[in-house]
Amino acid sequence: MSATMIKEFRLPDLGEGLTESEILSWKVSVGDTVTLNQVIAEVETAKAVVELPSPFAGTVAALHEQAGSVVEVGKPIVSFEVDDDGTAPSAAGPGEATSTASPAEAVAKREPNLVGYGAVVEKSGRPARRQRSVDGGAPEREVVREPVSAVEPAPVVEQPAVPNEPVVEQDRPRSTPPVRKLARDLGIDLALVRGTGPAGLITRSDVQDFAAWSQAQVSVPGVAPASAPAVGVSAERETRTPIKGVRKFTAAAMVQSAFTAPHVTEFLTVDVTPTMELLTRLKASREFAGYKLTPLTIAAKAVLIALRRNPTLNSRWDDGAQEIVQFNYVNLGIAAATPRGLTVPNIKDADKMTLLDLSTALSALTDTARSGKTSPADLTGGTISITNIGVFGIDAGTPILNPGEAAIVALGSVRKAPWVHNDELAVRQVMSLSLSFDHRLVDGEQGSKFLADLGAILSDPATVMTMI
Structure with a gap:
């Protein structure tokens, strides 16, 4: 079996000098096998919504950012496990030994390359052109690791299964653009909604449940809401939308x-x-x-x-x-x-x-x-x-x-x-x-x-x- 390595894919500059993009949705999950140029995510820049193609053929090892996250250009967003020939790793059979390629061997073969995703690595082991550094630091490097049988995904934070009880978040609420639009249409402040999705992500059902709960609170005369909204914030009277x-x-x-x-x-x-x-x-x-x-x-x-x-x-x-x-x-x-x-x-x-x-x-x-x-x-x-x-x-x-x-x-x-x-x-x-x-x-x-x-x-x- 050929050696495998972990490739990190950093968010590229998708426009002229853009500094950040929002991940609208992932089209792949950890463990999925992807091909070169397969669409892996949909991201929103300050100018457009762009489908992000995979620069590698391999297996998705980790997703470093959740949908709804705003990510700076140059930050890692996904890692791939690939063979040293740029293809997806195959499982070793019983008794088969695995080996790890040295860094020199890893760059000896020509890597798949997309426009805007860095220089093509020549067989000499040196890039055909100088790689652009990220945030003034060292150029993007290739990480070589021992083959692993399974890659643990990012931990998921369990949330209380109480979708209709408001909670005041200190940080920016995490949700996807369609969910934020639904909240705006319903006049709901997402800062009051508890997310039940992965890592506290606010889902469509969370917003709908909160809307139903809010309606129930105001529809019973003489009964005060179970929990007061945040100070200075009224879900019925104003909606706040991040400027981005x-x-x-x-x-x-x-x-x-x-x-x-x-x-x-x-x-x-x-x-x-x-x-x-x-x-x-x-x-x-x-x-x-x-x-x-x-x-x-x-x-x-x-x-x-x-x-x-x-x-x-x-x-x-x-x-x-x-x-x-x-x-x-x-x-x-x-x-x-x-x-x-x-x-x-x-x-x-x-x-x-x-x-x-x-x-x-x-x-x-x-x-x-x-x-x-x-x-x-x-x-x-x-x-x-x-x-x-x-x-x-x-x-x-x-x-x-x-x-x-x-x-x-x-x-x-x-x-x-x-x-x-x-x-x-x-x-x-x-x-x-x-x-x-x-x-x-x-x-x-x-x-x-x-x-x-x-x-x-x-x-x-x-x-x-x-x-x-």
Whole structure:
């Protein structure tokens, strides 16, 4: 039998400089055999929910963190027991001897490697490239141990089987995102709930039992609750949600943007009746059959066309290099409201897409964002953004720039309103456009010309013939 060893897998940086991630769920358990690239966990970063693949083929020896834990990048999260050839260990038969490979022999064979999980180890015993240290310490090391017949899992702390009696926790309550959402929906403070899951994890049934218990306490007149809630906390009157994940990242980015880039916002209300008529014709055409076309699709294309004539809005202020970076491509960001908070995924090279391609990309972007599966790569590298506040019935606003971008367009709702058309008062479909831009990069004249071009396209799509 070949020698076995224990491999520790540390949480990698799943984005650009992210420092922590929350383990939403484990897809494996201790003792499970896994293959290379098999999904072992689902983690939530400040930007996206990411499926974490296994960097090894082997057996899960230990899970160092529970679901619901927030883990710093570089901390061990799971250990694997693997053969020295990178495969799962096989059990030794009666009378078979086991041996342990030396560290030199352990690295003599090429290890399986995933992008972002460290350097590939060459047969020379030295890594092909220098490994990045964790927290300024020594590089990640390989631990070689004697083969063991069984690996003891982390101890489980037994909890009292009294699900409906509140308890005041001193530390942050441990639970999973779906359970926290259920608690918010029911107006329950998780600090009052006793967890009966592994190591005190609060489960869905714990929340439901506590809700039923709370209802029973208030439904009997003249009977006081068996246990008072924590001082200053009322499960019925307020809900506290930790600031983390997407909301924490968005808040920091918006504060930085608002107090770094000098914002200017301009407004323009236009008659978009011709655009809405064009949209109706396109939906009925054979070419767009089965495709999702919305006012956002047309507006996004109009933004891309107007940007060709006003490229200064597609730029970035590089403070460190003291340079203005002019982008010769457009990664179009679309602000998306998701259950996890506001995200701004972007469509790469949107300026090279046809209207049909743009429609497909927008649909895919929206579906992925709503499901929380947007990858970190799709959340970075944007050059200009659109926020469609019209879907909420809002006419206009003053959007804050996405960090690193020079402009953002807010699309208001399309409303029927009295409008002067052909020198006569008529009921037309109108939309308000809001443009915020970084005044360090964009002058008032440049911003105004861009907004005027955008309004001209939406009020008369045939105007495009004079612009391209």
